[in-house]
Structures are given as C-alpha cells and as structure tokens.
Amino acid sequence: MTTNQPGHTFQVDLRGLVDLLSHHLYSSPRVYLRELMQNAVDAITARRALDPEAPARITIRTGVGGGITVQDSGVGLTEADVHTFLATIGRSSKRTADGDLDLAEARADFIGQFGIGLLACFVVADEILVVSRSAKTPGAPAVEWRGRSDGTYAIRTLPAGTVTEPGTTVTLTPRADGSQWLEPGTVLQLARHFGSLLRYEVAVVDRHGEATRVNDTPPVWERAYRSPLARREALAAYGKATFDFTPLDTIDLDIPLVGLKGVAFVLPTPAHPTKRSGHRVHLKGMLLSDQATELLPDWAFFAACVVDTTGLRPTASREALYADETLAAVRDAIGERIRQWLTGLAASDLALLRRFLDVHHLAVKALARYDDELLALLLPWLPFETTDGTVSLDEFCRSHPVVLVTQTVEEFRQVSSIAAAAGLGVINGGYVYDRELVHRLPQVRPGTTVTDLDPETVTAHLDSVDPGTELAAAPFLARARAVADRLGADVALRSFQPVGVPAMLVDNREARHDRRRAELSAGADDLWAGILNSLSSSAPRAQLILNHLNPLIRRLAELAGTADPQLTETAVEALYGQALLLSRRPLRPSDHALLNRSFLGLLDFATQAAGAPAADNGTKDPR
Incomplete structure (x- = not known):
C-alpha cells in the first residue's frame, strides 16, 4: 500500500x-x-x-x-x-x-x-x-x-x-x-x-x-519634419550613427498588428548573400538584440533595420526573438514592404533604381525567381555579363532578338570573344540565378528567343577553309593532331574573327567530366579505378581550333614541310597552352608543365636561329 x-x-x-x-x-x-x-x-x-x-x-x-x-x-x-x-x-x-x-x-x-x-x-x-x-x-x-x-x-x-x-x-x-x-x-x-x-x-x-x-525619444522615424527631404536626411544621419554607413535609401516599416515601427537602411555597398545584417530590435523601447538576423527574409540581405515592437516575443534571455508564427508573419510583411519599395523605384526614380541594381542585383535576382510581378517589372533592368559587356537585358535584347545563354562560366569564357566577333548574342548563365532568369525573358519580352548555347554551337558559326588550303596544310595538321592527341584533344582548321586569336579550345561538359574521371582514376586504387572507368562515356573530345586567318598559323602551315618537326610540335603545345589561358579554366599541374616546357622550347629555337649553339636545358620532350 x-x-x-x-x-x-x-x-x-x-x-x-x-x-x-x-x-x-x-x-x-x-x-x-x-x-x-x-x-x-x-x-x-x-x-x-x-x-x-x-x-x-x-x-x-x-x-x-x-x-x-x-x-x-x-x-x-x-x-x-x-x-x-x-x-x-x-x-x-x-x-x-x-x-x-x-x-x-x-x-x-x-x-x-x-x-x-x-x-x-x-x-x-x-x-x-x-x-x-x-x-x-x-x-x-x-x-x-x-x-x-x-x-x-x-x-x-x-x-x-x-x-x-x-x-x-x-x-x-x-x-x-x-x-x-x-x-x-x-x-x-x-x-x-x-x-x-x-x-x-x-x-x-x-x-x-x-x-x-541616454535616451532620445520619440524615435527619429516618428518625429515631425519640415519637409520630406529633411526627414530623409535625418533618417540617413541616424543610419550612419547606428551602422556606420550612409544608406543608399531608407524604407519606412510599420506593422500595426505587432506594434512594429522602424526603418530599413539600404546598404550602399554589395553584401554577400550568406552574410546577414545584424538588425537592431527594441522591445517597448528596450534593446532586445542588435544581431537579430531572423527579422528579414533571406533575399533582403541588402538592408539593415532598426525597429521597435510591442508584439514580438523574446526568448528567456531576452536577447533574441522567439521563433514562432508571429515572427514568420512579420518577416513576410517586412519583405512585402521592401518589395513595394522596389516597385515604387521602378515607377518613380529610375536613377536610384539603377544605382541600387548596380550594387544589389543579386538580391533582386533571388527575389525575382519567385515573384512574377517583380520579374516583369525589374528583369529588363537587371545587369548580366554578356558578349556586349555587362549590360541590362533590355539593352541587350535591342541588338539580339535571339539570346544564347551558356550553362557555365567556363563555357562563356571559351566562346565569348569568338561569339562577339561573329555577331552572336551570348549571356553568361553560369552565375547563380542568371540562366534561370534569362530563360524567363520571353514572358516579359514577347518575341525574344532564348536558347542554351553549347560550345559546339559556336564552331558551327566558324567559316571552313577551302579543301585546297586544308590539303596544303596537311603536314602541319598531321603533326598538330599528334600533339593534341597526347593532350586529349582533336584539331580543326577554321577561319574566324578576331584575327589576333590564333587558336581556340572548345570543350563540352561531357568531355570535361570524362577528363576529370580519368584524372581521379589515375590516382585511385584498383576498385575505385574500375568504378570510375565504368562511368566513362564516348563523348567527343575537346577541340583545338586553329585560326587560318591568323598570320602565325599560316606561317606554321607553310613551314611544316621544311622546319624541324620538334619546332612544329613545340609551337602546337604553345598554342594549346595559350588557348587554355584564354578559356580561363583552372590549370592542372600538367598544364603548368606544358606551358613552361613550350615557352622554354620556343626560346631555345629562337636562340638557335640567332646563331647560338643549342643547349640541353631539359626543354626537349623526352617522349
């Protein structure tokens, strides 16, 4: 019991x-x-x-x-x-x-x-x-x-x-x-x-x-001012004193449901999307937190806020906001207020809108992905990297009704100079949000066509050389193909602008993946090497496209029958190395070795031509 x-x-x-x-x-x-x-x-x-x-x-x-x-x-x-x-x-x-x-x-x-x-x-x-x-x-x-x-x-x-x-x-x-x-x-x-x-x-x-x-009340945003300009100057001065920057603009915040009032200050310099501003939140006048990162939506990383509220709940330490449905609703309401500010700029202050987009276009791109109205309003004003430079889509589409967009930054860098010379309009879609937004351009600008661009598409716009010219260059091309084959590439002879580019390296995504798998397989044990080799595909290899309009290429083709074969091979390696640099892809250790070997080899041939004896300086290819 x-x-x-x-x-x-x-x-x-x-x-x-x-x-x-x-x-x-x-x-x-x-x-x-x-x-x-x-x-x-x-x-x-x-x-x-x-x-x-x-x-x-x-x-x-x-x-x-x-x-x-x-x-x-x-x-x-x-x-x-x-x-x-x-x-x-x-x-x-x-x-x-x-x-x-x-x-x-x-x-x-x-x-x-x-x-x-x-x-x-x-x-x-x-x-x-x-x-x-x-x-x-x-x-x-x-x-x-x-x-x-x-x-x-x-x-x-x-x-x-x-x-x-x-x-x-x-x-x-x-x-x-x-x-x-x-x-x-x-x-x-x-x-x-x-x-x-x-x-x-x-x-x-x-x-x-x-x-x-120590206190200065009422808050600066609740005071009476002689003019809107005087109020704006007072808010900017408060932002400078609080956050140590002069804001690009100020946004009034007022959410009566939770008794929240305050100001959002637009940062005058770019902010990283992963770095959230520390917002100052006062609860009935008392500072609750000066690092309240949860107050604004993630995409609004370009603003820092000071607010006073009566309806949000603090945590037990009273140093942060309690994450509940009310806070989520407030975050959405502040996001909507900032969105209204953006649409207001598009309607009334295009100069300020351009300054804002120059600094914070990434945040607007993030928001425009989910907001059709804002997309239609602001997409034409957003800057993108293109073959015409960094311009707005509105300006770019005036010259290019057919818009080509790459999937990676590397692809854009491979083709940008050639595409620009050929009159093609290409946008770099390799940055976050860019390709997705460019593909939505026809919704905003009817009559515009957007197509994904692969590097092979650019080669189709290059002029072929006549059969007689290619036949005359056959000895040179045979040696060039032998060198390129060792480097995992094929060789083609074309004519393209600009004349000053002697060679271009075109490499599609499948070829890059295969090359990466081969590199990993070489350094792996037997089990992993077998798995990686089983994943290899029959994708076309990279292409080293030689420009027949370039004087250096024509001279190499003419001398191939009489010149030292080693000179031709060293020259092809140097051309491959320069094309690598122009593509701005990350260089592997073997690429660095090739650039060094070809540079020293050409210097050796140049000194021999000047009458100096040949030196065994290790530049000859041991193969």
Whole structure:
C-alpha cells in the first residue's frame, strides 16, 4: 500500500543558478544593467496604470562605493511584495496576486516576462540592496531587502520618512571579477546601448552630479519634419550613427498588428548573400538584440533595420526573438514592404533604381525567381555579363532578338570573344540565378528567343577553309593532331574573327567530366579505378581550333614541310597552352608543365636561329 509523503520544496543553490545565468542564459554580464532598467520601466508602467500623471524617470548613479544605484519613480513594493517577489526565485512582480492591483491588461506593456531579472545582477555584484516604497498603499513605510550572492537575504522595515516618494532604488556592490562592468564609462555606454529608445527619461549621473540623458525619444522615424527631404536626411544621419554607413535609401516599416515601427537602411555597398545584417530590435523601447538576423527574409540581405515592437516575443534571455508564427508573419510583411519599395523605384526614380541594381542585383535576382510581378517589372533592368559587356537585358535584347545563354562560366569564357566577333548574342548563365532568369525573358519580352548555347554551337558559326588550303596544310595538321592527341584533344582548321586569336579550345561538359574521371582514376586504387572507368562515356573530345586567318598559323602551315618537326610540335603545345589561358579554366599541374616546357622550347629555337649553339636545358620532350 502506497503512503502519501509530505510535499517537499526545491532547494536552490544561488551560486549555481548565477553561474547558469552568466554562462548559459545570458551572452554577457553586461545584461545586468538592462535588467535593472527593464524592471524600472515596468515599475513606472505599473504606477501609471494607477496614476497616469505619476512622474516617469529613471536615474542611474555611478561612483557609489565602486558600484551603482538605479532609482525609479515606479509603483514600488510593500513588505508583502518583497517577501513574495524578491525572495522567491522565478516569480515576476508583474504577475497578479490576491489583493494586489489587477495588471492583466497592463501586462502587455511590460518588458519583463520571466521573473529572473534581478538575479542577473549577481553576475557582477556580491550584494544587491533594494529600498522601495509602494505607491499602492499610501503611508506605507519603505522596505529594505538585502540579498547576497551566497544565497542569504535580510528584510527590514525602515522608519517612517526615510523614503519620501514612492519608487525603488537598487544598489549594487561589485564582486571582484565584475567591477569593470560597474565603471562609470561602461555604465554610461551600456545605458545608451540598451535604453536609447525607452519611452521614459533615463539619465546617468556621475559622482560630480553631472547628468547625461541616454535616451532620445520619440524615435527619429516618428518625429515631425519640415519637409520630406529633411526627414530623409535625418533618417540617413541616424543610419550612419547606428551602422556606420550612409544608406543608399531608407524604407519606412510599420506593422500595426505587432506594434512594429522602424526603418530599413539600404546598404550602399554589395553584401554577400550568406552574410546577414545584424538588425537592431527594441522591445517597448528596450534593446532586445542588435544581431537579430531572423527579422528579414533571406533575399533582403541588402538592408539593415532598426525597429521597435510591442508584439514580438523574446526568448528567456531576452536577447533574441522567439521563433514562432508571429515572427514568420512579420518577416513576410517586412519583405512585402521592401518589395513595394522596389516597385515604387521602378515607377518613380529610375536613377536610384539603377544605382541600387548596380550594387544589389543579386538580391533582386533571388527575389525575382519567385515573384512574377517583380520579374516583369525589374528583369529588363537587371545587369548580366554578356558578349556586349555587362549590360541590362533590355539593352541587350535591342541588338539580339535571339539570346544564347551558356550553362557555365567556363563555357562563356571559351566562346565569348569568338561569339562577339561573329555577331552572336551570348549571356553568361553560369552565375547563380542568371540562366534561370534569362530563360524567363520571353514572358516579359514577347518575341525574344532564348536558347542554351553549347560550345559546339559556336564552331558551327566558324567559316571552313577551302579543301585546297586544308590539303596544303596537311603536314602541319598531321603533326598538330599528334600533339593534341597526347593532350586529349582533336584539331580543326577554321577561319574566324578576331584575327589576333590564333587558336581556340572548345570543350563540352561531357568531355570535361570524362577528363576529370580519368584524372581521379589515375590516382585511385584498383576498385575505385574500375568504378570510375565504368562511368566513362564516348563523348567527343575537346577541340583545338586553329585560326587560318591568323598570320602565325599560316606561317606554321607553310613551314611544316621544311622546319624541324620538334619546332612544329613545340609551337602546337604553345598554342594549346595559350588557348587554355584564354578559356580561363583552372590549370592542372600538367598544364603548368606544358606551358613552361613550350615557352622554354620556343626560346631555345629562337636562340638557335640567332646563331647560338643549342643547349640541353631539359626543354626537349623526352617522349
């Protein structure tokens, strides 16, 4: 038979709890001041629920015995409140208790929600002294609560008249390893950092009695200005002071559903898509986080925001936003506001739109993939790398009704110079989003044709040489094919512009994959080599296309019957190496060796022609 045992009370090791707070919940000991300011703001809010005309001020005094005091004109605490709230870990004084003021409606105005704020002070203080007089009970005496980091505390009622006005004063006595956080300069900096948008007056007073106000309200975006230009200049100055850059433009944010207002500042320089801006989020005026990366959609990496909200939920540490459906809805709403700003630019300020796209076209391309309306509006203005240079699609399509697009950057580099000389309009589709967007161009610009371009397509636009010319060049081509065969390529003789390009290397994707498989197979064990070899295909090999219009190629063809065969082979290797460099593909060690060997070999032949004896310098191909 089971017997019910009497209930037991959890025992709390305050030192262990303080260690948990300082090393796991809070990111830094500096949050102690935010918690004190937060409690002061909530106390004033509670008193104003009783008396809307009550004073609203928070005074932070530094240089008090090495510590600080934080004094507020809030609702204060009775002796019963002190026993209930300060001596009970985890209970918030904002909660309703029997016989207390019903603050259920006012609670939405409170910043603190978790009831552990005062304990954060133990990360920097050995002792916390709270002196408070309640505004709820006229004539009630002031109460003193003294808590120590060893977990002990004492409470006493002060003589009548000791505290003349309702409110609370908290004094911190620093601990040895936390004194730097209570230094006057640090306190002033932290007060400004956390409290710049608080709705009540906050001042830091030094030991000489000099007061410095730390908050500047109302926020810059809620003030009245003499003109739209003056407002824009004020917002830009605020962005410069906050983020250390002068924004390209500013975007007003207003989401009444969660009481969110603020500004998005457009970065004036490119930002990497994977690097999110640290947005500053204030909760009812108190800084919650200056690294809230989750506030904006991923594609909006070109903006940094400052917002104040009343409806978003903080995490337990109150240093980040709680990821819930409300935050997701806010993120979508801010994304829609930025999208409206973009469409507004297209309708009213094309000069600013062009400046924006020059800097942040990648973000717009990411958004346009999923937004047909924005695609139709902005795609013609977006810049792309083409055979006509980096131009907008609108400008490019005026000259090229048939648009060819490559699948990789390497393919574009192989064919761009030849395609441009042949009058072909080619766009580099190898960058992220580009090929996908170019293929949607006919939706926006009817009558435009978009086709994928393979390097072999370009060779079809090159002029063939007449049979007699090719027959005369047969000895040269035979030696060139022998060299190219060792390099895994074929040789073709064509005529193409520009004349200054002696050779072009055309390499399709299948050939590159086969070559890569062969390289991996050569360095693999028997098992992997067999697997890789089984994956090989019969794809056509790369082509070294020699330009018969180039004087050097014609001269080599004419001399092939009488010149030293080694000279011809070295020249073909040099042509292959130059074509490799022109394609701007990554060079393998064997490619570097070929370039070095052919360069030194040609120098050797040049010095022999000048009358110097041949030198065995290792440039001859041992094969």
